[in-house]
Amino acid sequence: MSRTAMRASEKDFENARNQLKLLTKDPGNEVKLKLYALYKQATEGPCNTPKPSMLDFINKAKWDAWNALGSLPKETARQNYVDLVSSLSPSSESSSQVKPAAANEKQPGSENIIVTSQDGITKIMFNRPSKKNAITTSMYKEIIHALKAASTDNSAITVFTGNGDYYSSGNDLTNFTDVSPNSIEETAKNASILLREFVDAFIDFPKPLVAVINGPAVGIVVTLLGLFDAVYASDKATFHTPFSELGQSPEGCASYTFPKIMGPAKAAEMLIFGKKLTAGEACAQGLVTEVFPESTFQKEVWTRLKTYAKLPTNSLRISKELIRSNEKEKLHAVNAEECTVLQGRWLSEECMNALMNFMSRKSKL
Numbered sequence: 001m002s003r004t005a006m007r008a009s010e011k012d013f014e015n016a017r018n019q020l021k022l023l024t025k026d027p028g029n030e031v032k033l034k035l036y037a038l039y040k041q042a043t044e045g046p047c048n049t050p051k052p053s054m055l056d057f058i059n060k061a062k063w064d065a066w067n068a069l070g071s072l073p074k075e076t077a078r079q080n081y082v083d084l085v086s087s088l089s090p091s092s093e094s095s096s097q098v099k100p101a102a103a104n105e106k107q108p109g110s111e112n113i114i115v116t117s118q119d120g121i122t123k124i125m126f127n128r129p130s131k132k133n134a135i136t137t138s139m140y141k142e143i144i145h146a147l148k149a150a151s152t153d154n155s156a157i158t159v160f161t162g163n164g165d166y167y168s169s170g171n172d173l174t175n176f177t178d179v180s181p182n183s184i185e186e187t188a189k190n191a192s193i194l195l196r197e198f199v200d201a202f203i204d205f206p207k208p209l210v211a212v213i214n215g216p217a218v219g220i221v222v223t224l225l226g227l228f229d230a231v232y233a234s235d236k237a238t239f240h241t242p243f244s245e246l247g248q249s250p251e252g253c254a255s256y257t258f259p260k261i262m263g264p265a266k267a268a269e270m271l272i273f274g275k276k277l278t279a280g281e282a283c284a285q286g287l288v289t290e291v292f293p294e295s296t297f298q299k300e301v302w303t304r305l306k307t308y309a310k311l312p313t314n315s316l317r318i319s320k321e322l323i324r325s326n327e328k329e330k331l332h333a334v335n336a337e338e339c340t341v342l343q344g345r346w347l348s349e350e351c352m353n354a355l356m357n358f359m360s361r362k363s364k365l
């Protein structure tokens, strides 16, 4: 996955400011607004000035851009500023594809998440098809980083999809198996912290978030869908949350979003009893926006998304904010609670037995 150093220093920030002065090509108003907003956030923190009048167009646009960064931490704003300037420098690739990481900055397993940006769309793709795109600990971290970068990049919308026959088989169940008995509590605690940060990144994501579900989806990638703004599915996709079977419990805010989306009875069938839904069923229950025949899925969906990505980006973001902002506080509280409950579940005998069963499944066949 593309990345520069995780935390830009004051020096990097200063260098980026100087680099900006050397730009030969005007980056355009939208990018300039982003740079302005990130600079203000990095140096002064969240927007703290009165809103300019509607007729003061330029200052109003600058204020909106800064204000849209909400409570983004100063360090993250500094990093995003450095990343954005670096992407504009003449030495950057001319295409909007995200650059491969420099060799010494590459994280282990970072090819498992591929991030590209084109046609106003940032695409975050699960790329571990031989393991059905199961998500490892480092992939969670990469996704958090990718979402933070996408929140201030040039794209209008951000899309998740999977490479291969699966969208994703959810949490990599071996995340918990290479653990010595005396460090199991600490592992569960760390996993709970990581999960909370991961789900928070979806709750706080400021732009339209779309899932392009190319095949079966299991576990956390299903529960998260309640935090997406549109979900397009191939008719070969399925939606499965086998938490009870695994001795676990729902995450991704699904204990709150699913009953709201599909009603408590249908949510219970999925989240408590682990009923697997077809794409058509998931659409009928409101979890999926639209189902497409597999033969035309990719073409139809990406054509549509490219059209959507041409809509005014600020308007897209502001409309999303209006739809979602009332729920944010509640969602963060739900996320915290679900992570605490799961931390306990991971230490339970039921969960340990389920993981052992998964590991020994092949040898039993």
Ligand SMILES: CCCCC/C=C/C(=O)SCCNC(=O)CCNC(=O)[C@H](O)C(C)(C)COP(=O)(O)OP(=O)(O)OC[C@H]1O[C@@H](n2cnc3c(N)ncnc32)[C@H](O)[C@@H]1OP(=O)(O)O
Residues within 6 Å of the ligand: 130, 131, 132, 134, 135, 169, 170, 171, 172, 173, 174, 175, 191, 192, 194, 195, 218, 219, 220, 221, 242, 243, 246, 251, 362
């Ligand atoms: C820290 C944050 C925690 C967040 C909490 C999240 C919770 C969840 O997401 S719960 C859901 C967890 N996922 C599962 O329970 C799925 C487990 N996998 C399966 O049931 C099956 O593999 C399958 C139905 C997804 C696919 O079955 P099949 O078509 O028969 O293919 P294989 O089983 O042979 O799979 C190929 C290959 O991939 C490995 N694999 C698949 N899924 C996972 C996974 N989730 N974790 C780890 N590994 C997985 C599978 O073991 C095979 O590997 P090889 O044997 O090495 O070929």
